[in-house]
Amino acid sequence: xxxxxxxVFPKVSSFQSLYTGYKEARKGKKYNxxxxxxxxxxxSNILGLRDDLRRDEYAPKGFKEFVIVDPKRRxxxxxxxxxxxxxxxxxxxxxxxxxxxxxxxxxACRTGKGTHGAVDRVQQFMKNxxxxxxxxxxxxxxxxxxxxxxxxxxxxxxxxxxKLINLIDTVFSSQSPRNKNAGLxxxxxxxxxxxxxxxxxxxxxxxxxxxxxxxxxxxxxxxxLSGSKDDLHHYENAMQxxxxxKLNLVLPxxxxxxxxxxxxxxxxxxxxxxxxxxxxxxxxxKFRRKLxxxxxxxxxxxxxxxxxxxxxxxxxxxxxxxxxxxLRSKYVGGFL
Numbered sequence: 001x002x003x004x005x006x007x008v009f010p011k012v013s014s015f016q017s018l019y020t021g022y023k024e025a026r027k028g029k030k031y032n033x034x035x036x037x038x039x040x041x042x043x044s045n046i047l048g049l050r051d052d053l054r055r056d057e058y059a060p061k062g063f064k065e066f067v068i069v070d071p072k073r074r075x076x077x078x079x080x081x082x083x084x085x086x087x088x089x090x091x092x093x094x095x096x097x098x099x100x101x102x103x104x105x106x107x108a109c110r111t112g113k114g115t116h117g118a119v120d121r122v123q124q125f126m127k128n129x130x131x132x133x134x135x136x137x138x139x140x141x142x143x144x145x146x147x148x149x150x151x152x153x154x155x156x157x158x159x160x161x162x163k164l165i166n167l168i169d170t171v172f173s174s175q176s177p178r179n180k181n182a183g184l185x186x187x188x189x190x191x192x193x194x195x196x197x198x199x200x201x202x203x204x205x206x207x208x209x210x211x212x213x214x215x216x217x218x219x220x221x222x223x224x225l226s227g228s229k230d231d232l233h234h235y236e237n238a239m240q241x242x243x244x245x246k247l248n249l250v251l252p253x254x255x256x257x258x259x260x261x262x263x264x265x266x267x268x269x270x271x272x273x274x275x276x277x278x279x280x281x282x283x284x285x286k287f288r289r290k291l292x293x294x295x296x297x298x299x300x301x302x303x304x305x306x307x308x309x310x311x312x313x314x315x316x317x318x319x320x321x322x323x324x325x326x327l328r329s330k331y332v333g334g335f336l
Contacts, residue, residue: 005097006160009167012089013053018046021088025081034081049082053167058086060174063185077185083174087189090168095193098158102196103203108219109192115268118218119277122225125214126261126274130227134265135236138255139243142220143191144183146198147248148172154197182248195219198247205242210235218268225261232258 011017022042029035038045052058063077079087099110107118125131139145148169156165171190184191199217206212206224212235214225226232236256243249264271264278271278 004158004160008093008159008161009053009163012086012093012164012167013050015046015050017089017092018049018085020092021085022046024088024092025084032081038081038085045082046085049085053086056163056166058167058170060171062174063187076187078187079185083171084189087171090171091189091193094159098193098197098200101158102200103207103217105216106196106200106203106218107216108196110196115218118216119268119270119272121216122223122265122267123272123274123277125216125225126265126272128214128225131214131225131261132227133225133229133232133258134261135224135226135232135258136256136265136267137222137236137239137251139220140250140252140255142249143186143195145249146184146195147182149181150247151194151198154201202239202242202247206235206239210238221267223265223267229258 022038026032026035026039030039049058060083061080063079065075065077067073067075102110105121107113107115107121126134152165152169152172155168159165184195196219199220203215203217206215212224212226216223224232224235226235236251236258240251243251259265261274264273266272269279
């Protein structure tokens with residue numbers, strides 16, 4: 001793969017790429033009123049978006065903002081559909097190039113990776129000789145803290161296309177004033193890619209400079225395993241310095257720990273041990289409460305049986321990656 005890419009803007013802004021972006025963005029949302037409105041004058045709307053981009057007149061519409069508690073309070077920003085069409089086109093042309101630059105053990109929002117792949121990898125490392133201890137870290141308010149200037153500089157080293165860099169800067173400018181120079185909105189496709197790009201240099205620092213062989217990152221959560229507590233303390237200090245000095249990020253002490261592997265590591269919803277794993281207690285309680293509410297909603301006719309089954313199947317898909325046969329039978333065996 002080449003070290004840089006160029007002449008990307010004409011591809012991102014082409015009618016064909018935007019049309020493909022449209023088809024991807026509407027998946028699962030065909031009957032959404034906003035999607036129907038855009039689709040009603042599809043050719044005209046895509047041509048208008050293309051022309052705005054090529055005349056440097058494109059202006060993002062902003063976001064529909066709402067809050068979820070799951071269990072932490074999170075502000076979700078959903079882009080308007082026209083902007084999502086562009087985001088898809090942008091993602092299609094950047095993701096393959098940058099994904100090739102990522103380390104193997106970066107697992108978030110990547111094809112063939114994911115939560116369960118990261119958990120499997122941690123457990124695999126736990127079984128290795130010389131993995132008696134682990135260091136677990138979580139970057140403070142990661143998405144809110146990504147510095148736009150630093151990120152644009154990182155992108156400029158790999159993208160030799162000033163118009164595309166300016167377009168990305170324009171996309172960033174659509175955020176609310178309080179986050180004008182920092183932050184990636186949770187709920188957008190491009191945020192996932194740029195969040196991985198932002199920490200890619202850090203990943204290579206950990207693997208190549210610190211020589212931490214057993215390192216796994218899933219977005220802003222990461223684990224290193226070692227046979228030496230002293231080595232892990234050294235890694236922690238070095239990583240804190242790198243994140244602070246180069247990326248304006250913080251590793252809070254409250255979310256950083258060094259523990260024996262024998263105690264298990266809480267990571268991505270599981271409690272992981274070398275030979276087995278358990279669901280976090282919080283996950284079990286949350287699902288049990290949700291199931292009770294959904295059963296009552298089904299009785300009142302507020303949701304369909306298919307919707308309830310889809311919710312249960314989703315939880316079972318997560319739970320089956322842990323030692324939960326009896327638990328799954330207890331919660332849903334007699335119902336579905």
